[in-house]
Amino acid sequence: MARAVTTRTKAINTAVAWTLALVIFFPILYTIITSLKTESEAIAGFDLIPSFTIESYIAVQTQNDYFKPFMNSVILAVGSTILALIVAIPAAWAMAFSPTKRTKDILMWMLSTKMMPAVAVLVPIYLIFLRTGLMDTRIGLTVMLMLINLPIVIWMLYTYFREIPGEILEAARMDGASLWNEIVYILTPMAVPGIASTMLLNIILAWNESFWTIQLTTTNAAPLTAFIASFSSPQGLFWAKLSAASTLAIAPILIMGWFSQKQLVRGLTFGAVK
């Protein structure tokens, strides 16, 4: 029987939820507000009312072309996500439906690679990229982003696949479905919410990745993270311009997140309630 929720409890829950949401969203909101200030207003102190000038946006566009790094970000985020799914779906399928004694260890090992600070492997990766001609190429960076996000993608898909009853796949096999057909026609359609949310999360992670995208690019493959980094100045006020560049950089992913929030929440809570 469902527990009765009083109006007072509802009000408290709503207030807490809104407060939390505002706290989480506030840095982004303040970035947008700062982008609409003059440089002297931006550094003057905390103030939520900007003068609503767009001079920083004009300065940002005059100084750097937004379109090229934007296109690079799109290609890198989408490309690395597709590549990661191609590798991760069979891997997660194998671990979810044909587990061995070492499956858990393999999963833990994959996750442990995320615990290492990226800078620890900077020099070897840098040298590999140099020697193989991958430096400052979209292909090289797409592979790199795919590799660094692969453990999370496999983990997420593994969790979703575990929720799918193995008997359904067995029934398909009984009906003569091949392995390929089993994955493509039975498993994948059933796991669409999970795959979609994994895809969205991976796009966000790849879009925001700033260490490798700055270290392994110069001009050709530099995405929006490098675009933002170019607006910090050691001598001269830059906060408003930096905020304008950041707003332009996060706007596409923010809009995408807004429109796909139902899918994201559905996927992220998939299997949470039984």
Add this chain to the structure above:
Amino acid sequence: MMRFANALLCASALSMLGTAALAETLTIATVNNGDMIRMQALTDDFTAKHPDIELNWVTLEENILRERVTTDIATQGGQYDVMTIGTYEVPIWAKQGWLLPLDNLGDDYDVADIIPAIAGGLSYEGKLYAAPFYGESSFVMYRTDLMEKAGLTMPDAPTWDFIADAARKMTDRENGINGICLRGKAGWGENMAFLTALSNAFGARWFDMDWKPQFDQPAWKNTLQSYVDLMNEAGPTGASSNGFNENLALFQQGKCGMWIDATVAASFVSNPADSTVADKVGYALAPDTGLGKRGNWLWAWSLAVPAGTKNADAAQTFVSWATSKAYLELVASKEGWANVPPGTRTSLYENPEYAKVPFAKMTLDSINAADPTKPTVDEVPYVGVQFVAIPEFQGLGTTVGQLFSAALAGQMSVDDALAQAQSVATREMTRAGYIK
């Protein structure tokens, strides 16, 4: 006729292919400073003169740029053909063989015209390894109206005692006026740039001739105690978080009586578009204490060619264009003399048009008052006025800067900060093999 036309077409295509094959692309790494951004906007002049050279710009935050460029140069990556570096890196990288000597800058370049103090900081074993794009020292910027109100007259070459006295008299907490604004934010290029330069005036030094740290000597105690006391009495609140940009904003908003910082700041504080006190700013040399050295630094953002480049000749052609006399005239013709990159060429300061810029003479005098090869009162084994040109200084300078910033914030005493600085510096210098 048809055959002739085909032959002509083939020849044209081959010629186009040849031009494309001959075109070189230079990748230039730089910081986001006003003068650098202006240079990017003026590169049409360069490409018109050198249509066979294309330019790609990589603009990054100073620390990211340093990290990227260091990784690339240490691995001989060849990602950059021209890089913007400072006077700290040049002698260290030249010694490592990471930079090409600039010996092909052209007949009309006039190397002898580069201000000697700047050229000295960019040379190693007598060879120039970077060409200065703009040079700077530090000096006192002060509010003429507040100085007058305090009943004082700023001399061209003030003492530290005068500065301290004036700061206390100019302070007006009720009206939000701080007598003096100085750097407090921790970092080898932030508070330690100011404090190391100031310590030279107090007779202090980082190391003696045996590389033994000197923070346990009275001269450092005098430096740090005077600075902390003055900032507590006449400085802004939260000064331990203030760097160049924070103090610039305070001064522009009329909240500082004096500000001792980079000479390049003069063009910002005197610009009426951004500064509320643009017409009330005076300039003076950084203070001394009568020991023969002033508390001003020397720095030059410079263009260098890494040894790993595949386009060395084209890179030197670009460096020559960007640091030439003709470039200064180009900027003057487009944006006025006040916006010309300062502090690089003697001839600029002999130009009667540039002499009209109010801070021009004081900038040159400040640059000339700094000697990176003899920065301190007592002899030292290193070069560098506000830094020590050894690879270990970035890390060590920042650690000591954190201790001094903590002393300013009141989180530890001056004595404790100096004792810890002495201990850390001794450990690091021993570990690095300087102390036997």
